[in-house]
Structures are given as C-alpha cells and as structure tokens.
Amino acid sequence: SSIFYIDKLISTDSSRSVYHLKSDVLNERGWFNSSYAILEKLIRTDSTDSIAIQKAGILARKIAYLRRLKEEEEEIPIPEIKPKKLIE
Secondary structure (H helix, E strand, O other): OHHHHHHHHHHHOOOHHHHHHHHHHHHHHOOHHHHHHHHHHHHHHOOOOHHHHHHHHHHHHHHHHHHHHHHHHHHOOOOOOOOOOOOO
C-alpha cells in the first residue's frame, strides 16, 4: 500500500511535502477525515501554510456536503406501496 511506504518515508524525512503527499493520497482514497487531520496538524505547526489551509477548506466542504447528504437520506420517508387490486 502506498500509505505504508509514505509512512516509512515520514520516518526518515518528515518534511511538509511528505505530509502533503500523504494527505493527497488519503483524499484520493476517500479517507477525508484522516486527510483533514493531517492538514490540521500542518496548519497548527505553521499557520502560514496557504496550501494546507486551502486543501483543508476544500476537505471541510466535502465532509460537510457528504454529512448533509447522509442526513437528508436518513430523513426521506420510504413510501408504502399498496396493491391496487385485492389479492386473495
């Protein structure tokens, strides 16, 4: 898995670009919360990292959108379909 090799790379080279790479890979896989957590960590260590701030904003909107879709899906009532003819 690419995450395994990126983690090995982080153990030897913990530069910001490697963390950005890991965040991008997680984002591509659909693991938005994990990707967002990495970006938050980068922003906490350097609040001027405009790339991390931009990516975090995009991910926050994705997460909010997917959460809203899930909530709307749960609210939709399932219609009960009754047969038109009496079946004996």
